[in-house]
Amino acid sequence: MQQSRTRPALGATLFLVLALTLGSYFTFAAVQGNHGLFQRIETEAQNETLRGTRDRLAGELERMENRTRRLSDDYLDLDLLDQQARDVLGMIRADELVIR
Numbered sequence: 001m002q003q004s005r006t007r008p009a010l011g012a013t014l015f016l017v018l019a020l021t022l023g024s025y026f027t028f029a030a031v032q033g034n035h036g037l038f039q040r041i042e043t044e045a046q047n048e049t050l051r052g053t054r055d056r057l058a059g060e061l062e063r064m065e066n067r068t069r070r071l072s073d074d075y076l077d078l079d080l081l082d083q084q085a086r087d088v089l090g091m092i093r094a095d096e097l098v099i100r
Contacts, residue, residue, distance in 0.1 A: 067080065
């Protein structure tokens, strides 16, 4: 007589469960892990924010260096000096009229 098997072998079932478990684990790690897809997207967004901040600060530094150069002993911008005297010291010229 011939016996027919109605259920799969225990080894094949264990192999299938182990393969699915490992596949699920590695898929989860690739998406949500420390070096996963979500972390990469977050890092790229942070890099863009930091680049914008860097560019803004570089522009501000350039403006400050320009003003410093214009007030130096080698090159004196009289209009800028006049503006600084008005802002910092509150000075006005004799021919000006102040309206408050």
